[in-house]
Amino acid sequence: MHMIRYAVFGHPIAHSLSPRIHTAFGHQLGIDVRYAAIDAAPEAFVEALERFAGDGGRGANVTMPLKEAAFALSAQLTERARRAGAVNTLTRVDGRWHGDTTDGAGLVRDLTARHGLDLRGRRALLLGAGGAARGVAPALLDAGIAELVVSNRTPERADALADALGEPKRAHSRYWDDLGNLGEFELIVNATSAARGGQGEFSLPFSITTSRTLAVDLNYGEAAIPFLAWARAANCRDVFDGLGMLVEQAAESFALWHGTRPDTDPVYATLRGHSAVLVTSD
Numbered sequence: 001m002h003m004i005r006y007a008v009f010g011h012p013i014a015h016s017l018s019p020r021i022h023t024a025f026g027h028q029l030g031i032d033v034r035y036a037a038i039d040a041a042p043e044a045f046v047e048a049l050e051r052f053a054g055d056g057g058r059g060a061n062v063t064m065p066l067k068e069a070a071f072a073l074s075a076q077l078t079e080r081a082r083r084a085g086a087v088n089t090l091t092r093v094d095g096r097w098h099g100d101t102t103d104g105a106g107l108v109r110d111l112t113a114r115h116g117l118d119l120r121g122r123r124a125l126l127l128g129a130g131g132a133a134r135g136v137a138p139a140l141l142d143a144g145i146a147e148l149v150v151s152n153r154t155p156e157r158a159d160a161l162a163d164a165l166g167e168p169k170r171a172h173s174r175y176w177d178d179l180g181n182l183g184e185f186e187l188i189v190n191a192t193s194a195a196r197g198g199q200g201e202f203s204l205p206f207s208i209t210t211s212r213t214l215a216v217d218l219n220y221g222e223a224a225i226p227f228l229a230w231a232r233a234a235n236c237r238d239v240f241d242g243l244g245m246l247v248e249q250a251a252e253s254f255a256l257w258h259g260t261r262p263d264t265d266p267v268y269a270t271l272r273g274h275s276a277v278l279v280t281s282d
């Protein structure tokens with residue numbers, strides 16, 4: 001009989017805090033959680049996942065650049081994963097993987113429940129159209145934002161995401177080079193991996209912000225520094241990194257697998273204490 005295992009798959013994955021978060025949730029609730037980080041390049045992902053299942057793998061989180069591949073291999077999907085076209089949580093059921101996405105719920109919970117912000121009625125700009133952007137877009141619409149503009153370096157992916165959302169009046173794509181002509185946004189979400197690997201500045205026109213803008217980077221740690229520096233320079237009112245979302249999406253996955261929801265506050269506080277990036281909010 002294999003021991004029940006959990007893991008996060010990604011490429012690269014060495015930076016992942018997920019093993020620490022899930023282990024801390026387990027300690028809190030008296031559950032012995034075996035949770036590892038497994039590096040899998042896209043071409044090796046399916047095989048690595050099957051090997052993991054054979055070794056007792058019962059649940060897997062999936063991060064960049066594998067979320068769309070996880071969607072494609074899921075035998076069953078939740079409604080929110082189907083709308084997102086991306087999967088970050090896989091659960092083994094009767095020898096098959098069931099796919100869900102907890103990214104969007106994690107982001108909205110962090111912004112509303114932890115930081116007390118109201119997203120309703122905001123005009124929003126989503127930068128990026130990869131797995132994370134796909135995961136958060138439907139949840140932002142469900143949270144009551146007025147409009148969602150999706151912009152991506154590769155415009156076809158932004159078009160595909162906007163189309164998949166199926167709300168042409170509220171959600172549409174625009175060219176990145178055109179950002180300066182799109183007016184002001186009260187919510188700007190950076191869902192790109194542009195600053196990973198130590199790439200310098202984040203240069204966006206200040207004209208897209210107002211003094212009421214909430215700017216959120218899904219990245220955390222050093223990868224969040226360029227966008228957060230830009231947002232502060234643009235005088236955005238609230239500026240957050242993705243650490244809170246990371247903890248909340250993990251709690252959502254944990255609840256799916258273990259049937260009980262951990263208290264995220266102590267785990268968030270511990271990680272925040274070690275994080276290099278400060279968040280600011282009036």
Ligand code: NDP
Binds near residue numbers: 063153249
């Ligand atoms: P993907 O690889 O699926 O997508 C990457 C995205 O970044 C694409 O839109 C890509 O554009 C864009 N991009 C990459 N390089 C550049 C660049 N130099 N300039 C502009 N755009 C660029 O990754 P994910 O969507 O899964 O993840 C995106 C980021 O969000 C990651 O850094 C990840 O760590 C973070 N994240 C954080 C979470 C949290 O809980 N806090 C949860 C999920 C993700 P293109 O299509 O043109 O290649």
